[in-house]
Each structure stands twice: as C-alpha cells, then as structure tokens.
Amino acid sequence: MSKILLVEDDEIMPKIVARILPTSEYELDHVSNGKEAFEKLESTNYGYDLIITDIMMPYANGFEILSRVKSQPRPIPVIIVSNAGNEDMIMEGFKLGADDFLKKPIIPAELLIRVKRLLMKNK
Template sequence: MNRILLVEDDEVMPKIIARILPEPEYQVDVAVNGKEAMQKLEDNNYQYDLVITDIMMPYANGFEILSKVKTHDQEHPIPVIIVSNAGNEDMIMEGFKLGVDDFLKKPIIPAELIIRVKRLLMKK
C-alpha cells in the first residue's frame, strides 16, 4: 500500500482523489490546511510515499509544505506534486526551485494523475 498525504482545502477534491486513487493500493490521508498537514507529517514521522498539495491554503501554503518535506530528509526525499488553479509561470518556477517533483493544474485529469503518481512512486 502507498501512503499519500493530500493537502487540500477544497472539500470536493479529496472525494475525487479517493476515486482516482482507490484503496487498498493507496491510503490517502487528508489535511484541510497547511497547519494540519505539518502536524500529520510530524505525527506520522514523515512516513508518506507521496505528498499532493494545493498552493493556496490557510495557515501554511503549498510552498511551505514543500520546503518542509524536502528539507526533512534529503537522503530519502518524499516526492511532492503541487496541484493548483494558479498556473502562472512564476508559481510553477518557484515550485521547481523548491524541489517539487511535478505540477498539475486543476481540474485534474484522472488518467494524468494516475500516471504521474505511479511514475513518482516507482522512482521512490
């Protein structure tokens, strides 16, 4: 089973992701804001196979979560996908500078998400 942390403040998105990435192959933990995401990462000792995060959220944005994940264990980094409505070039470039592994624009295309998730999990 692959453990995924989904950080998303839109209440519909976790339901969509749960259908795209079903159990038992994927266990998706959901955090509804950046603060909750940071807590889940710490409570679970960063034992996630992948983090999928939105950029614009309350308390801590996706870039802060990305930075925290990437600086935690540089020898065994957790892959991170940023998913956002905000698709401007500056945000995408900032994400890649901070070490994001992939970037998806909303609305998510299910087949594209599955391919990208599987690719990153195979690398890990």
C-alpha cells in the same frame, strides 16, 4: 500499499482524488490546511510515500509544506496541484523541489499516471 497525504482546502478535491486512486493500492490521508499538514507529518514521522498539495491554503501554503518536506533527511516526492498555474508559481514550485505540477481541474488518468511514476521512481 503506498501512503499518500493530500493537502487540500477544497471540499470536492479529496473526493475526486479518492475515486481516482484505488484503495487496494493507496492509503489516502487528507488534511485541509498547512497547519494540519505539519501536524500530520510530524505525528507520522514523515512516513508518507507521496504528498499531493495545493498552493493557496490557510495557515501555511503549499510552498511552505514543500520547503519543509524537502529539507528532511528522506525527502518525500511532492506533486503540486493548483488552479493558480501562472509560470512564476510553477517555477517557484520546481525551484523548491516539487517533483511534478498539475493544473486544476485535474485529469484523472493523468493524476494516476503521475502518482504511479513518482512512486516507482522512489522505490
């Protein structure tokens, strides 16, 4: 079972992602801001297989989370999901090491395929 951390301040998005990712294959943890994400990552010793994060959030944004995760000895794959999809933000995410980028509203089948692809690639 793959462990996924969802960092999202929108209340609806975690419900959508939970419906898309089957509980038989994925264990989904949700936090609602960057501060909670750092606390969760540290308390689990960065023990996630994948992180899905928004960009615009309180306390620490998705780019800050991405930078910290990618500086770890075992970097975790990161998918950025955002409705702030201008080209500069997308390029900044990839420069910081994002593995993928999805624009909101997400397409369920696309999220599932991209999650599976990244998890297979990193086994």
